[in-house]
Amino acid sequence: MNKFVKIALVSLLPLVSSQTVVAQEKTAVDMINLFEKLAGKQPGFRKAHARGVCASGEFMPNKSLSNYSTSELFKTDKVPATIRFSLGGGNPMADERAPGARGMAIQLKLPSGAMHNIVGNSTPVFAAKDPDTFFGFLETLIPGEDGKVDMRKVGQYVATHPSTQPAAAWQRTAKTPYSYANTEFFGLHTFFMNDSNGNETKFRWHTTPDLGVKVIEKEALATLENGFLEKHLTEQFANETISYTISISLGRKEDTNIDPSQAWPADRPTEVMGKLTLTSVGGKACDSINFDPNVISAGFKSSDDPVLRMRSPAYAVSFGKRLSGQ
Structure with a gap:
């Protein structure tokens, strides 16, 4: 698989117009159809991140973050977690030896029964700044009548759409991870924590493997x-013991809230959000979960990032097709 195809299939995130519910549903269906053109129809599988492995774990939150957020997450000692590790793309038989992005999706079950999802990729930036740019990029990857992708067309698109270039640059040097236990993951989107006084603190999260990052040459x-x-x-x-430290970077006013193709400066202050430790590997617990990143607990808020906001409808379309065997 060429490097531009791998960039496009990093996460295959759903992106739709937010103008009306009807437009969202239609665009979500169009996006899922495009994923199927790129990866082939794979009945019963996720349309993005099709190949993966499930795990269970425990998350021990940093209670001091209750100064930033009223979430019940920061008022408990530990909560159960369901974790899914995956490869980008819609092919459930994708070659794990290929370098490129891996995914990590976490669902935390809070004492009240509420769910809090944390979803990210091993890529530090998303493939484009907004839904339209990403959709256009994916369209350039559809093979022609000869079954081949026109790489000149892809290259021209990247050259004329600057927001696609950071992800392309990352892909050029990406190596194959040794294990999901040795891979770091990034939250590509901006979220907010809300305290009891109504103050908002924006952040992006980052997961570091406690066993260290390890790649295969x-x-x-x-x-x-x-x-x-x-x-x-x-x-x-x-x-x-396989565990991860989840940290958050605290953004400044000038740091973008809405463009996931831009990384924040590395010098932003950080706080530890908590520790995630695996308690089992394997099983089917992930099969019935829709890891929508907009499912978050009270005390948190999603940003207006159009990529983030438009994930939910397409995740729902993919989830429905998967459960119905399509």
Whole structure:
């Protein structure tokens, strides 16, 4: 798979117009149809991040963040978590040896029964600044009658749409992760925490593996079997503790709220949000979960990032098709 196709299939996030409910549904369906053109119809699978492995865990929140948010998340010692690790793209048989993005989706179950989702990728930026730009980029990846992608057309699109260039630059140097236990993940979107006085603090989250980041050099890829990511994760779980530190960067007024293709400056202050520790690997617990990142607890708020806001309708379309075997 060429490098531009891998960029496009990093996360295949749903993007739709927010003008009316009807427009959202139509655009969401169009996007899912486009995903299926790129990855082929895969009945019963997620239309994005189709290949993955489920895990269970416990999340221990940093209670001091109750100064920033009234969420019940920061008023408890620990909460159960369901985690899904995945490859970008809609092919459930995607080659894990290919370098590129991996995904991590977390659902926390709070004491009240409310759910709080945290969803991100190993890419530090999203592939485009808004739905229209991303949709246009994906359209350039549809193969022609000869079955091949016109890479000159793709390159011209990237050259004339600057917001696609940071992700393209990341992809050029991306390496294959050794394991999901050794991969860092980024929240590409801006969220807000709300305190009891009505103050808002904007943030983006970042997950660091406590076992350290580890990649596989190109020369060693040929010795791996397709499916090694789940194998490595399972073997590591049997022999050591797999955990992640979830941190948040606190944004300044000038940091974008709405453009996920732009990373915030690295010098922003950070706080630890909590520690996530795996308690099992495998199973079917993720099958019935829709990891919509806009499902968050009271005390948090989504930003007006158009990519983030428009995920929900297309996630719903994909979820419905998956459960109905389409």
